[in-house]
Amino acid sequence: MSAAGLWEICGPFLVGLLQWLPGLVTDVSGSEAARNRAGYAGSRVEVELFVMAHCPYGMRAETALAPTVKAFGEGIDFRLHFIAQEAGKEPVPAGPLRPLRSQGESCESGAVSGTGRFLSLHGDAEVEEGIRQVVMMHLYPDRFYDYILDRNDNMESPDWRASARRAGINPERVAEIASGAEGETLFRENIRRANQLGVKASPTLYVDGVEVEGGIETHGLARRICGLDSLAGPCASVPVCGTDRDCVSTGRVGVCVNAGKPGASCRFSDPVVFRMTVLNDTGCDLCDPAQFVRSTRELFPGVDIQTLNVHSRQGRKLADRFRIDRLPAFILDSDFSKTARFGRFAKAVYPIRGSYMPRPVLVPVSRLMGRKAIPGRMEFFFAGASPLTVRIAGDLHSWLDAVDAPERLRLHPIGQDESSISSLCVRQIYPDRYRAFAMCVFQGAPKRGIEESHAACLKRQGIDVERIGRCAAADGAAMAAQSRISAARAGIDPSMNPSLLLDGRFVVTSRMLSRTRELFYSLNPELLQRDKAYLESRKK
Numbered sequence: 224m225s226a227a228g229l230w231e232i233c234g235p236f237l238v239g240l241l242q243w244l245p246g247l248v249t250d251v252s253g254s255e256a257a258r259n260r261a262g263y264a265g266s267r268v269e270v271e272l273f274v275m276a277h278c279p280y281g282m283r284a285e286t287a288l289a290p291t292v293k294a295f296g297e298g299i300d301f302r303l304h305f306i307a308q309e310a311g312k313e314p315v316p317a318g319p320l321r322p323l324r325s326q327g328e329s330c331e332s333g334a335v336s337g338t339g340r341f342l343s344l345h346g347d348a349e350v351e352e353g354i355r356q357v358v359m360m361h362l363y364p365d366r367f368y369d370y371i372l373d374r375n376d377n378m379e380s381p382d383w384r385a386s387a388r389r390a391g392i393n394p395e396r397v398a399e400i401a402s403g404a405e406g407e408t409l410f411r412e413n414i415r416r417a418n419q420l421g422v423k424a425s426p427t428l429y430v431d432g433v434e435v436e437g438g439i440e441t442h443g444l445a446r447r448i449c450g451l452d453s454l455a456g457p458c459a460s461v462p463v464c465g466t467d468r469d470c471v472s473t474g475r476v477g478v479c480v481n482a483g484k485p486g487a488s489c490r491f492s493d494p495v496v497f498r499m500t501v502l503n504d505t506g507c508d509l510c511d512p513a514q515f516v517r518s519t520r521e522l523f524p525g526v527d528i529q530t531l532n533v534h535s536r537q538g539r540k541l542a543d544r545f546r547i548d549r550l551p552a553f554i555l556d557s558d559f560s561k562t563a564r565f566g567r568f569a570k571a572v573y574p575i576r577g578s579y580m581p582r583p584v585l586v587p588v589s590r591l592m593g594r595k596a597i598p599g600r601m602e603f604f605f606a607g608a609s610p611l612t613v614r615i616a617g618d619l620h621s622w623l624d625a626v627d628a629p630e631r632l633r634l635h636p637i638g639q640d641e642s643s644i645s646s647l648c649v650r651q652i653y654p655d656r657y658r659a660f661a662m663c664v665f666q667g668a669p670k671r672g673i674e675e676s677h678a679a680c681l682k683r684q685g686i687d688v689e690r691i692g693r694c695a696a697a698d699g700a701a702m703a704a705q706s707r708i709s710a711a712r713a714g715i716d717p718s719m720n721p722s723l724l725l726d727g728r729f730v731v732t733s734r735m736l737s738r739t740r741e742l743f744y745s746l747n748p749e750l751l752q753r754d755k756a757y758l759e760s761r762k763k
Contacts, residue, residue, distance in 0.1 A: 268448050269300045271429040273422045276305060276352040277345040278330035279610040282375040284426035284439040289372055291445045294457040299448065303360065303371075305353040306425055307343040307414045308335060330614065331424040331737045336621060340407055341414070344425075345614075354401045354410045355383065359392055361409055362400070366390050440465055442483060462487040467564065476524065476563045490563075494525030497558035501530045502541055503551040509588050509729060509742065512551040515581075519553075523562055533592075542592070545575055549589040549714065549730065555579040584718045587735040588742065590728055591714045597727030599747055601631050601739070604710050605721040606638030608665060608673045612721045615736045616665040622740060626754040634661050637710045637717060639703045641695070642677045647702045648694035653686055660684045 272288060274281030285303075292301050335342035343349045352374075359367035370390035377386055384394035400406050416422075420429075428435040430447055442465045449458035462483050464470050470477025470489035481487045499519060501512050512530075519526055531538040533550060541547070545554060556578050559565060572579040583589065603619065605612045616634075623629050634657070636646045646664070650657040660680050667676030681688050707717060714730050715722055723731040723739060726746050731739065744751040 267298060267300045269302070269429075269431050270444065271302045271304060271416070273304045273306055273417050273420075273425065273427040273429070275307075275330050275344055275349060275425040276356060277349040277378070278425040279614075280329045281425040282378070284428070285368075285371055285375060287439055287441045288428075288444055289368065290441055291448070291457075292368065294445070295448060302416075303356070304416045304422075305343075305357070305410070305414050306417045306422060307341050307350060307353060307410075308418060309411065309414075310337065310340055310342050329424045329426060329737075341410065344618075350410075351401070352383070353413075354406045355397055357409045357413045358397050358401045358406050359387075360413075362396065363390075363392050366392055443469075460485075464489055467567075474524075478563050478567075492563045494523070495558060495562045496525040496527060497523070497562065498527050498529060498556040499559075500541065500554040500556075501528060501551060502533055502538055502547060502554065503530065504533050504590070507550065507590050509745065510550050510590050511588070512553070515551070515553060515586065522564060523559075525562070545578070545580065547592070549583065549586075549591050551586065551589065553581055553586075555581075582718065583716055583730070584722075584732050586730075587732055589730050591730060594714075594728035599631055599750055600633070600725070600727055601743065602633045602635055602713065602724040602727075603721065604635045604637050604713075604715045604719065604724070606636065606643060606717070607640060607720075608642075608676075609721070611733060611736070613665045615721060615739070616662065618737070619739065620662050620665075626757055628750075628754070629658065632658075634658065635706065635710060635715075636661075637703075637706045637715070637720070639700075639707075642673050644695050644699035644703050645677060645681075645691055647706060648691045648699065649681070649686060651702070652690065652694060653684070656684045656686060660686065 270288075270292075272284060274284065292299065330344055335344055336346040337343060337350055338347055339350065341350045341354075343353065356367065356371060359370055363370075367390075370386055370392055373386040373389050374383060384398075387394040387397060400409075426439055428439050428444070430444070435443075435447075442461055445457065445461045446463075446465065446469055449461055462485060464479035464487045465483045467477055467479050470479050470491070472489075472491050474494075475491045476494055478490045478492075479487060480490050501516060503510055503512055516528060520528075531541060533539065533542055533547075541554070542552075545552070555572065559572075559579050562568075571585060572581050601619070603616065605616070619632055620629075623632055634650075636643045636650070638644075642664075646657075646661065649660050653660070663680035663683055664673065664676050667679060678688075681691065710717070713724055714728075715724065719730070719732050721733065721736065723736060725731060725739075725743055729742070729746065731742060735742070
């Protein structure tokens with residue numbers, strides 16, 4: 224099963240292992256006129272969404288919040304902020320390494336690029352789109368959201384003007400302002416809020432100045448608003464709960480039944496006591512179980528946690544008994560199956576010797592046991608060209624090219640689809656052209672789709688299409704099977720799509736991929752100094 228499928232089946236509770244449950248404190252204020260227009264007994268609620276214009280997860284959040292923003296109208300003070308920085312200005316220092324904060328994936332990295340006055344994770348094109356959207360907010364406050372939703376559905380097209388016209392926006396007027404000093408000024412003012420707060424993850428949601436932890440889903444914001452004032456008109460149609468996070472009762476475990484539907488309700492039960500043993504190596508700085516432990520306590524308040532060092536006598540016995548091959552490891556005893564949320568979690572764990580262990584894809588960073596370090600090596604495993612795969616591959620490519628170290632990265636397609644099999648043939652027959660070919664596919668997939676991009680890149684790299692076709696027909700299936708076997712030997716499960724192997728022994732799953740640069744340099748501080756020196760030399 225793919226990682227995407229696993230997340231979809233297990234819902235927010237897989238993410239719950241890696242996240243704090245949401246908490247929200249509100250202190251609302253606003254004008255009487257706005258309250259009356261919205262049908263509110265209380266005050267306007269300030270809602271701030273922070274995104275990157277080309278981040279697929281930011282786009283998803285914009286779409287998820289749209290029904291609530293429209294339904295509550297002037298009952299909320301909605302503000303959209305972009306995550307970028309001015310060229311030449313010191314960015315807000317990055318915080319400690321941590322999994323990405325939003326439900327599912329998010330775009331988050333200390334790496335930014337661009338050639339103009341502003342820098343962003345996805346470069347100049349993202350900055351240009353952000354400036355256009357800020358100009359639209361200024362000129363068309365009642366229509367800009369319509370443009371955003373339309374543009375998000377058609378981001379693969381370079382013709383943003385078509386989306387503007389469909390939203391009733393004059394693209395020529397927008398383009399004129401966006402290309403001048405006024406557009407720069409508006410964008411500079413817009414990104415100031417994110418930089419003041421140190422917001423780096425797209426999407427990030429704030430309600431009345433307090434960050435909303437957990438995911439961003441269609442009814443979540445509406446429920447928060449209705450919690451402040453249940454008399455607001457739209458509240459009558461908002462389901463009682465959309466996830467278990469909406470069912471909170473002190474000392475009890477709440478489960479949302481018929482989540483997100485009109486008849487949704489919360490079912491409460493007493494916590495079930497079970498033991499979770501955390502096996503770890505205290506000498507491994509990157510083997511941090513803290514997020515997993517905190518989230519488990521939040522989701523399963525009956526958990527009793529025991530921590531063991533793998534080098535202790537009891538720790539070694541446990542590692543042998545449960546065939547543990549990576550750390551940190553988490554072992555949940557049989558009573559875990561009696562918890563109220565086990566049904567939601569069953570596919571996220573696997574049974575072993577009367578206990579349960581979470582699947583490795585749920586652990587953001589783990590160290591493979593018994594492996595020798597290969598300093599400076601990065602191996603990227605992927606199947607297909609998902610938005611996350613495309614973004615991470617592009618980030619790695621840009622970073623390593625900038626420091627003149629492309630040899631650090633090795634690409635490993637492990638998919639069984641036609642394009643993946645063809646890619647394996649390209650790698651075998653044209654090893655000197657494979658990297659350029661793969662990056663060409665990644666760059667073109669969002670615009671043309673993977674199949675069309677694949678064909679175009681074969682031609683662009685001067686690769687014999689018929690020869691690749693013969694290879695795929697004769698040996699493709701065997702090559703695909705072997706690629707998965709090789710990945711398994713490297714410690715990579717097919718559900719980890721995409722994933723990285725750093726220094727030959729650290730597995731990085733999807734929720735930490737955007738922090739690859741920090742992880743890599745923490746393992747290879749001498750290469751950090753080398754890269755800094757190289758970049759400084761280029762400035763002279």
